[in-house]
Amino acid sequence: MSKQEVLSWTSLATSTSVLVFYILINFGWPDIIPDYSARAVKIFFNVFWIAVIIEIIVEISEGNKKVQKDERDFIIEAKGLKVGYSILVIALMIALVQVFITNLTQNYVPDLPFTLELSTIFHFLFLALFSASAAKRAVMIYNYRKDY
Numbered sequence: 001m002s003k004q005e006v007l008s009w010t011s012l013a014t015s016t017s018v019l020v021f022y023i024l025i026n027f028g029w030p031d032i033i034p035d036y037s038a039r040a041v042k043i044f045f046n047v048f049w050i051a052v053i054i055e056i057i058v059e060i061s062e063g064n065k066k067v068q069k070d071e072r073d074f075i076i077e078a079k080g081l082k083v084g085y086s087i088l089v090i091a092l093m094i095a096l097v098q099v100f101i102t103n104l105t106q107n108y109v110p111d112l113p114f115t116l117e118l119s120t121i122f123h124f125l126f127l128a129l130f131s132a133s134a135a136k137r138a139v140m141i142y143n144y145r146k147d148y
Helices: 005-029 037-062 071-106 118-146
Strands: none
Touching: 005 037, 005 071, 005 118, 071 118
């Protein structure tokens, strides 16, 4: 595995762990599913720290002998950035339209079902940011693995 692929795997693990922590802390465990939240938090907490430690070890082990990216790495990173950017732009547009609709309708009809509070839109944007990061890294991992 190349350094970029290892960093993609660890970044995917970190983004996924942050997403799971954020969802569990802010929204709680669903009532339909039996409560395994303590186990899930423990698993994703361990995954998070293992990913961070691997990133640190990879960076320290490289030291001054940095490996230059080749054309393949730039193409794979561009494909990942394209997907991540698209997800983030779509989420941002949804949030802006939602803020506009909420502000417009709140003055005339305050109890419409599709108006949201500002904190809900903040949660949506935070989840969209880490989802875009995870999607970017997933696309990069797919493209690294596709060539083997």
